[in-house]
Amino acid sequence: MSQTDKxxxxxxxxxxxxxxxxxxxxxxxxxxxQLTGQLGSKDKADEAAQxxxxxxxxxxEKLKKPDSFFSWLxxxxxxxxxEHQRNEQRHRREIVRxxxxxxxxxxxxxxxxxxxxxxxxxxxxRKLILLRYYGGYSCSQVAEQLxxxxxxxxxxxxxxxxxxxxxxxxxxRDENCEVQK
Amino acid sequence: MNCAECKEHLVAYIEGLLAESQKQAIELxxxxxxxxxxxxxxxxxxxxxxxxxxxxxxxTDLEDKVLxxxxxxxxxxxxxxxxxxxxxxxxxxxxxxxxxxxxxxIVIAVLSITFLDKSVTPAYAIEQTIEAMRSINSIHAYCTDxxxxxxxxxxxxxxxxxxxxxxxxxxxxxxIVATPQATYYYYKDKNLVRIRNxxxxxxxxRFSRFFEDLVRWVQQYNGQLRFYFQFDxxxxxxxxxxxxxxxxxxDMKEKEFIFRVDSQTKLPISLxxxx
Ligand SMILES: [Zn+2]
Numbered sequence: 365m366s367q368t369d370k371x372x373x374x375x376x377x378x379x380x381x382x383x384x385x386x387x388x389x390x391x392x393x394x395x396x397x398q399l400t401g402q403l404g405s406k407d408k409a410d411e412a413a414q415x416x417x418x419x420x421x422x423x424x425e426k427l428k429k430p431d432s433f434f435s436w437l438x439x440x441x442x443x444x445x446x447e448h449q450r451n452e453q454r455h456r457r458e459i460v461r462x463x464x465x466x467x468x469x470x471x472x473x474x475x476x477x478x479x480x481x482x483x484x485x486x487x488x489x490r491k492l493i494l495l496r497y498y499g500g501y502s503c504s505q506v507a508e509q510l511x512x513x514x515x516x517x518x519x520x521x522x523x524x525x526x527x528x529x530x531x532x533x534x535x536x537r538d539e540n541c542e543v544q545k
Numbered sequence: 546m547n548c549a550e551c552k553e554h555l556v557a558y559i560e561g562l563l564a565e566s567q568k569q570a571i572e573l574x575x576x577x578x579x580x581x582x583x584x585x586x587x588x589x590x591x592x593x594x595x596x597x598x599x600x601x602x603x604x605t606d607l608e609d610k611v612l613x614x615x616x617x618x619x620x621x622x623x624x625x626x627x628x629x630x631x632x633x634x635x636x637x638x639x640x641x642x643x644x645x646x647x648x649x650x651i652v653i654a655v656l657s658i659t660f661l662d663k664s665v666t667p668a669y670a671i672e673q674t675i676e677a678m679r680s681i682n683s684i685h686a687y688c689t690d691x692x693x694x695x696x697x698x699x700x701x702x703x704x705x706x707x708x709x710x711x712x713x714x715x716x717x718x719x720x721i722v723a724t725p726q727a728t729y730y731y732y733k734d735k736n737l738v739r740i741r742n743x744x745x746x747x748x749x750x751r752f753s754r755f756f757e758d759l760v761r762w763v764q765q766y767n768g769q770l771r772f773y774f775q776f777d778x779x780x781x782x783x784x785x786x787x788x789x790x791x792x793x794x795x796d797m798k799e800k801e802f803i804f805r806v807d808s809q810t811k812l813p814i815s816l817x818x819x820x
Contacts, residue, residue, distance in 0.1 A: 379779050380778070380779065381612070381615055381616070381619070381779065381780075381781055382778050382779075382781060384611070384612065384613065384615065385608045385611075385612055387613045388607055388612075389608055392603075392605065392606070392607045392608070393599060393602045393603040393605075394691045395608075396602045396605060397599065397602055398601070399599070406605075410607070412604060413607055414614060416611050417607065417611040418611060418614045418618060419616055421611075421615050422615075422618065430686050438818045456681070466621040473601075473602075474597075474598060474602075475594065475598045475601075476596065478594055478598055479598070479736045497592075497595035497596055497598075498595075498598075498599040498602060498603075500599075500603075503560055503562060514562070517733070518554075518556050518557040518560065518562060519553075521556045521560070522552075522553065522555070522557075525556055525588055525591060528591060529587060529591060529593055532591075
């Protein structure tokens with residue numbers, strides 16, 4: 365699994381669709397982390413991740429820079445998420461007015477609060493966090509993948525940590541308010 | 546080291562990226578500074594929380610699900626691509642660069658093939674492909690010659706006779722469009738068009754019947770026909786491989802070919818000439 369994204373993309377474009385498996389393997393966790401945070405439940409994230417991959421596969425020839433597969437995939441996932449959210453809203457309105465807007469679904473993932481906080485991060489921080497803690501990349505691999513110096517990676521990670529902690533504290537406060545009501 | 550410096554390097558410290566001297570400086574500061582210690586603890590907690598969460602999410606395996614969806618979608622698209630089916634002819638005989646001629650090669654290849662094995666498993670019978678092909682009214686084929694030159698052809702067929710009616714053939718430098726009234730040759734490099742006021746057949750092969758013609762010829766010679774089921778890596782689905790061979794006949798060298806047949810529609814997906 366040490367080949368570059370570009371290598372597998374070219375294999376796929378040559379008709380070896382099975383090699384797409386390696387790209388799925390490489391990015392599924394990252395994608396799930398992002399999608400669970402946005403969609404709330406594990407099942408929904410699962411479905412959206414699959415859809416994002418399938419869409420990516422069928423649009424591979426449109427990907428101009430194979431090295432940026434990861435960012436491109438995140439972009440696709442973003443659109444898929446929006447569509448899912450829109451459908452869900454429509455769905456929710458059509459059925460009865462639901463009791464509480466905030467309840468994201470019956471099956472929450474293991475650490476939804478964290479995933480939500482990550483999903484709300486600015487793009488450039490989120491990419492770093494996803495690759496480092498969900499993609500199994502080391503800091504220097506992250507630097508390579510995103511083409512930035514290692515020092516920038518740790519600096520950005522520091523800031524991302526700060527934003528995440530703030531957002532987690534905020535979520536806690538909101539929860540507590542809810543309970544008090 | 547002061548608190549600001551310490552905080553700046555905490556993540557790098559926890560990530561284990563600091564040089565030994567820096568690392569020691571941080572540790573020294575942490576020992577004497579409770580607020581920074583608390584900060585470090587908070588970051589470590591979050592670090593562990595993300596790592597754990599990452600591990601949990603990594604347990605989900607989407608590979609097979611994604612791939613089977615791709616296969617399904619691909620088949621759907623293939624079927625949509627042309628109302629009936631796509632024929633991929635991977636390798637045709639050498640020396641042939643022009644598609645029209647390449648198509649004739651099918652005849653030659655066909656002539657040289659002999660095979661018939663009447664043992665038929667219930668899952669598939671050669672007749673099923675023959676039958677399925679009779680209802681075809683158009684074919685879209687990609688061809689690759691042994692010299693790697695490529696071509697593409699669309700053929701409209703009269704299902705009743707199996708005869709071609711219209712076609713469009715792109716052979717790189719030459720584009721041919723044939724209608725019942727006229728055949729147009731467009732030489733791309735010379736930007737020249739030649740018109741003949743007649744239909745010039747793409748091939749002598751009855752496109753939608755060539756499989757059955759093949760089988761008939763096989764009966765005349767002492768060739769072999771076998772088929773087996775195989776999982777096709779490229780298509781990610783099970784296909785029927787119809788393998789045929791015919792021994793040398795006079796000045797005709799031995800021939801071998803493989804049809805890949807879609808196990809659902811029973812239509813050929815590709816024809817590959819091996820010899
Ligand atoms: Zn301090």
